[in-house]
Each structure stands twice: as structure tokens, then as C-alpha cells.
Amino acid sequence: MGTQVCKMKDLTPRRGWVVDFREAEDYLDKAARHGIKPSLDRIRILCSKLGDPQLKFPSIHITGTNGKTSTARMISSILEVGGRKVARYTSPHMQSITERICVDGRPIAEREFASLLERIIPQVEETDRETGDPLSYFEITTAMAFVHFARRKVDVGVVEVGLGGRWDATTLVDSRVQVITGVALDHVAELGGTLEKIAWEKAGIIKDDSYVISAVADPKALEIIGDTCEEKHSNLKLYGREFQLLYNLTYGIDTGRVGQAVGIRGLLREYPEIFVPLLGEHQAVNAACAVASCEAYAGSLSALSATEVEMGMRRVTSPGRLEVVSLDPLMLLDGAHNPDGASRLAHVIHNDLIYDHLILVVGILEDKDIVQMLELLLPLASTIIVTQSRDERATPARRIAAMVEEMGYDCLVMEEVSEAVKFARTLAAVSDMVCVTGSLYTVGEARTALGLRPE
Numbered sequence: 001m002g003t004q005v006c007k008m009k010d011l012t013p014r015r016g017w018v019v020d021f022r023e024a025e026d027y028l029d030k031a032a033r034h035g036i037k038p039s040l041d042r043i044r045i046l047c048s049k050l051g052d053p054q055l056k057f058p059s060i061h062i063t064g065t066n067g068k069t070s071t072a073r074m075i076s077s078i079l080e081v082g083g084r085k086v087a088r089y090t091s092p093h094m095q096s097i098t099e100r101i102c103v104d105g106r107p108i109a110e111r112e113f114a115s116l117l118e119r120i121i122p123q124v125e126e127t128d129r130e131t132g133d134p135l136s137y138f139e140i141t142t143a144m145a146f147v148h149f150a151r152r153k154v155d156v157g158v159v160e161v162g163l164g165g166r167w168d169a170t171t172l173v174d175s176r177v178q179v180i181t182g183v184a185l186d187h188v189a190e191l192g193g194t195l196e197k198i199a200w201e202k203a204g205i206i207k208d209d210s211y212v213i214s215a216v217a218d219p220k221a222l223e224i225i226g227d228t229c230e231e232k233h234s235n236l237k238l239y240g241r242e243f244q245l246l247y248n249l250t251y252g253i254d255t256g257r258v259g260q261a262v263g264i265r266g267l268l269r270e271y272p273e274i275f276v277p278l279l280g281e282h283q284a285v286n287a288a289c290a291v292a293s294c295e296a297y298a299g300s301l302s303a304l305s306a307t308e309v310e311m312g313m314r315r316v317t318s319p320g321r322l323e324v325v326s327l328d329p330l331m332l333l334d335g336a337h338n339p340d341g342a343s344r345l346a347h348v349i350h351n352d353l354i355y356d357h358l359i360l361v362v363g364i365l366e367d368k369d370i371v372q373m374l375e376l377l378l379p380l381a382s383t384i385i386v387t388q389s390r391d392e393r394a395t396p397a398r399r400i401a402a403m404v405e406e407m408g409y410d411c412l413v414m415e416e417v418s419e420a421v422k423f424a425r426t427l428a429a430v431s432d433m434v435c436v437t438g439s440l441y442t443v444g445e446a447r448t449a450l451g452l453r454p455e
Contacts, residue, residue, distance in 0.1 A: 019118040021110040025097065027117065032137035038167040042131055043139045047172055049123040050143060053150035057087070059173040060293055063161040063202045064181025064215075066341050067286045070278065070318040071181055074290035076158045078312030079297075080104060082304065087149040087157040089170070091138070094320050094335070094444025095454040101145045103152050107454060116144050138162045142169040156297070166204025177296045178205050178234075179289060180214040183221040184340035195221045203228040211296035215239035215289050239285060243267055243292040248284035250352045258324045264288050267295040271306060274313050279322040280348045287313060319455045320443040322348060329428035330355055333447065335440035337365065342373040345437060349380050355433035357382035359424045363417060363442035364400060365393045371403060377437070378404065383427060384411040387420035389441035417442055418449035 019027070047054055060075055062068050069090045076088045085104060093099040098107040108116070120143060128134045135143075142162070149157050159175070161168045183199045199221035206212055206228050214236065216222050222238075229236040237243060246263030259277035262284045264270070276287050291309055298304035320335040322345070330353065336345045349358065360381035364370050378384060386401045388394040397415045404411045414420035417436075424434045436446040447454075 019114045019121075021114045024114040024117045027121075028097070028137050028140060031135065031140055034134045034136050036138075036163065037133065037136060039133075040167060040169070040171065042127060042133060042135050043142065043169040043172060045131065046120075046123055046127045046135060046139065046143050047146065049127065050120060050147055051150075053143075053146040054172045055174050056150040057154050057157050057174075058297075059157040059159050059175040060177045060179065060297055061159050061161070061170065061173055061175035061205050061207075062179040062181065063165040063168075063205050064179070065184040065198070065338070066344070067181040067215075067282060067289075068160045070283060070321050071179060071286045071290050071293070072158045072160045073318050074287055074313060074316050075179075075293050076102075076105065077316040078290065078294045078304075078309055079156060079158075081312040081315075082308045084155040085152070087145075087152070087154040088159075089142070089145040089149075089157065090160040091141075091162050092440055093454075094440050095448050095452075097141070099454050100141060101148055103149070103154060108148060112148075113144075116148055120144060120147060136169075139169045146173075161202075161205060164198075164201035164204070166201045168205070171205055175205070175207055175210065177211045177213060177293050178207065179293050180205075180212065180216055180225060181286065181289060182340075183216050183218060184338065196224055199224040206232050206234055208232045208234065210234045212236045213243075213289055213293045213296060215285050237267060237292055237296065239288060239292075243288055245284055245288050246270070246272070248281060250279065260284060262287055264291050266291045266309075268301050268304070269306065271309055274310050276313055277316065278318055279324070279352060280344055282344045283318075283322065317455060319447065319452075320440055323443075325447075325450060325452065326434075328430045329425070330433040331425070331428075331450075332433060332435045333443045334435065334437045335443045336373070336437050337368055337439045339369050339372040339376065342376040342437075345435075346376045346380060349433075349435065353433060356429065356431040357433070359383045359385065359427050359432060359434045361385045361387060361417075361420045361424050361434065361436040361442075361446070362400070362438040363387040363389050363397065363420075364395050364438040365389075365391065365441070366395045367393060368395075368439075370395060370400060371407075373438070374400075374403060374407060378407060378409050381409075383424075384409055385420045385424055386411050386413050387417050387442065388415055389417055389439060389445050391439075391441040394439070394441065417445035421446045421449045 088102040101108040248262040323333045388397040
């Protein structure tokens with residue numbers, strides 16, 4: 001039976017009729033055509049019609065150019081170990097939209113996702129009629145997450161910003177703690193072309209009388225964040241000042257134990273030895289931010305034990321972020337999608353991993369700094385395979401290939417990510433490494449091709 005294509009109006013709920021998951025995806029895909037529109041008016045009206053579910057649980061709110069999802073997963077894992085019912089909202093998803101809405105580490109079921117959308121469609125369409133400005137894909141999914149978390153009576157929500165912060169739909173949450181992982185150039189068309197402008201946008205999530213946990217290092221960006229904290233009477237806790245890494249030591253892949261041992265001085269105590277099952281010094285910094293965030297949220301030593309932190313960090317996963325999915329050959333999936341992310345990936349490949357030859361599979365979206373990303377990654381590779389995800393914003397593989405060749409490198413073109421990944425594995429000897437990167441969408445399709453389930 002073929003896939004049925006529904007118009008948006010066809011999804012208006014009727015008595016005894018339930019939207020199925022594919023129809024729900026179709027509805028949201030149509031909403032995606034409305035694009036990004038910087039305003040909180042629409043989401044405020046929708047949430048009001050839904051009873052302001054975002055105010056029914058406290059939140060930890062996370063923004064930053066890179067590291068948001070990994071930090072969100074670390075915070076969630078630590079708080080879950082302590083017996084709290086923890087909600088997590090992150091974006092974008094890699095394999096299934098259900099990944100965005102999680103409670104206790106588990107993505108929402110497809111059937112429940114569809115039922116949730118059906119529940120709020122009347123309010124969505126009423127809001128569209130009142131404003132004359134249709135709600136976006138992200139606004140609708142954000143409202144769905146708020147409703148789901150409120151219905152599940154979660155103890156805390158760990159909520160990741162979609163883009164920037166000031167105008168992001170998630171900014172409506174009642175957050176006691178805000179996290180700004182870092183500031184780098186990305187999404188410059190929407191956020192501005194300087195670190196100061198981007199920092200100003202991200203500082204828009206800061207609430208009155210709250211804690212702000214940050215690893216921002218650029219002095220001008222930090223000044224903007226500091227000024228905002230003063231205006232809001234918020235307490236800024238800075239990496240390298242109020243909390244820090246004591247050390248980080250990467251385990252060799254040959255030990256079969258992927259990750260690193262880290263020591264962290266938090267806001268409340270020291271944690272002399274934590275195992276973080278993720279690669280990269282930036283993940284160690286993310287871990288320090290996560291620990292400080294949990295301490296700020298808990299507020300006291302008695303409310304957050306060292307055991308909770310250590311066990312929570314030990315069980316954390318972050319799919320598609322320097323994710324090792326095979327050891328023979330070594331296979332690494334990383335959704336680096338901007339020069340800052342590519343630089344961190346290149347550092348790990350060059351310094352932390354042992355291999356004979358690197359087979360690089362790369363697919364990048366059109367709105368990214370493709371040339372700078374390639375300049376960081378291509379010199380490391382023995383073989384380059386260019387591909388493209390199915391996302392409509394994906395840069396055509398042949399266009400990236402032309403850039404690669406202009407830079408003096410040879411490459412292969414395989415337009416399907418699944419084919420590129422499978423072919424790369426056939427080329428790799430046991431002592432070689434395959435790295436798939438360029439976008440989370442590319443990595444998501446690679447995970448599916450490799451038979452890995454959404455997390």
C-alpha cells in the first residue's frame with residue numbers, strides 16, 4: 001500500500017479518527033515551508049491556548065554554537081540517576097523526529113507522537129488564523145514537547161535552543177539555569193556575522209535571578225553575556241573561573257574502552273575521576289558545564305551526590321557526536337557542520353586516534369562555510385568520498401566535489417549516503433579509519449545505513 005499524501009487541512013481531527021505517524025510527519029514537513037521567522041508572538045499565543053504547559057515544570061535551558069545536544073544528554077543522564085523524571089528536548093534529529101522529545105532517556109513512541117500532534121492541531125490552526133502568520137515546524141514541535149512533558153508530570157526539563165536564543169520558541173520555558181556552551185560563527189544570516197551579535201542573540205535566554213553556566217572564551221562575547229547577567233541580576237558561573245577541568249586523559253581505542261577520564265572541579269565539590277564515554281577535549285569541557293549546571297540546579301551538596309554525577313556521566317551517549325560505531329575498521333560518525341566543529345573533529349582525528357589511512361565521507365548543507373570545513377578536513381584523508389543527504393538544503397555532491405578538486409584533491413562522488421558509507425567500509429582495511437561527517441543529516445542517514453537505531 002503506497003504512502004498517502006495529505007493536505008494540511010485533511011489532518012484536522014475528526015471524531016474517532018487518529019493521525020498516524022507518517023501523516024504527522026507530512027503535516028510538519030508542510031509547516032517547514034514557512035521557514036524561520038524571528039518572533040515569539042505565535043508560540044506565545046499557541047502555548048496560551050494550550051494552558052502554558054511550559055510553565056508546569058522547571059527547566060535547564062541550553063544554547064551555544066556547538067555542544068548543546070551533548071551537554072543536554074549529560075545533564076539529563078546525571079539527573080536521571082538521582083531518580084528524577086527528566087524530560088529532554090533537542091534538535092535537529094538524525095533518524096527520527098521522535099528523538100527530539102524524550103522522557104527518562106527514551107524517545108516518544110511514534111503512535112504517541114502522532115496522537116500528541118492530533119491533540120494540538122485545533123489550537124495550531126486557530127493560532128494560524130488569528131495571526132495570519134502560520135506556525136513553523138519548530139514552533140509546533142516545541143509546543144508538542146511542552147504538552148508532553150506537562151502531561152507526563154516531569155520533575156525537570158532539559159531544553160535545547162533550536163537557533164540563537166532571543167527569538168527561539170524554547171525561550172518561553174521557566175528556566176532556573178541557563179547554559180551557553182560557546183560562541184562561534186554559524187547561522188550568520190539569521191544571527192549576525194560577528195561573535196558579538198551571536199553572543200547577544202544567545203544571551204537572550206538569560207532569565208532574571210537565575211544561574212548562567214558558560215564556557216564562552218571570546219572576551220567580547222563574554223562581555224555581552226556578563227552585561228546581560230548584571231542587567232538580569234543573574235549569577236554567571238564561568239568555565240576556568242568558578243568551575244574547570246582538572247585533567248582529561250583519552251583512552252586508546254585499542255583498549256576497547258572509548259572515551260576519556262576527566263577530573264572536574266565543580267561549583268560545590270571536586271570530582272577527581274569521572275569516565276566520559278565520548279571523545280574530544282571539547283566533550284570534557286561539555287562535561288564540566290553539565291556538572292556545574294546540575295550543581296546549580298540542585299543547589300546543595302545533599303541534593304546532588306558525587307555518585308549521581310559519576311554514574312550519570314558513565315552512562316551518557318551522544319549519537320553522531322564523535323561516535324565510534326566500529327573498531328575493525330575504526331568507524332567514526334561526527335555531525336560537525338561548521339568550521340568550529342570541523343576543527344574539533346580534525347583535532348581528535350590527528351591527536352587521539354591511531355589508524356593507517358583515513359577514508360573521509362563528507363556531505364554538507366548549502367548554508368555552511370564549506371570551503372573552510374574542507375580546508376580543515378581534507379589534508380587528513382587518504383581517500384575522499386563526497387555525498388549528499390536527502391535534506392532539501394544539502395549541497396549537491398558534485399558541487400562539493402568541484403570545490404575539493406579546486407583545492408587540489410581527488411575524490412569520488414556517491415550521491416546516496418548509504419552507498420557512500422557501505423563503499424567506504426569495503427575500502428577500509430582493519431587498521432584504517434572511516435569518518436562520516438559534514439552534517440547531522442548525513443550522519444543520521446549513515447546510522448540508518450549501518451542498522452543503528454535512533455536514540
